[in-house]
Amino acid sequence: MAKLTEKELAEWESKRDLNAELLQALHDMKRGEWARKTGNYHTEHIEWLKDPENAAGYLNAVIEEEDKDALLLALRNIAEAEGGMAAVAEKAHLKRESLCRMLSPRGNPALSNLFSILHGMGLKLTIQPDKAVTTA
Secondary structure: OOOOOHHHHHHHHHHHHHHHHHHHHHHHHHHOOHHHHOOOHHHHHHHHOOOHHHHHHHHHHHHHOOOHHHHHHHHHHHHHHOOOHHHHHHHHOOOHHHHHHHHOOOOOOOHHHHHHHHHHOOOOOOOOOOOOOOOO
16 A cells, blocks of 8 residues: 655545534534524535535545434435436436435435435445454
């Protein structure tokens, strides 16, 4: 595995800090506290999520939390950034109503549908080793 240069490491650290801030904002949104902090947060957040790198980092940070509700909210936010549910549904080859149902707070999309949804958002799912798990 190649070592990161100082510049790459600094960039990675800055993204990691930003992902932590986004994760805190997501938790605040779930509790309804974000509206008290700033009235423009959601608009700025959606604009920020239009960049695929930002959307991917955001989803990775949410996945690390292992919170299904947070993941569904993050996917709804990214769908909004990608032009809305109808646009994502069309790219994912799903019906808009089905996509809305899957990403609703009560949603539980199947893995095959999750792959389609992510593809419709211009993203893909990858797997990496869990460094917190040690082998004996």
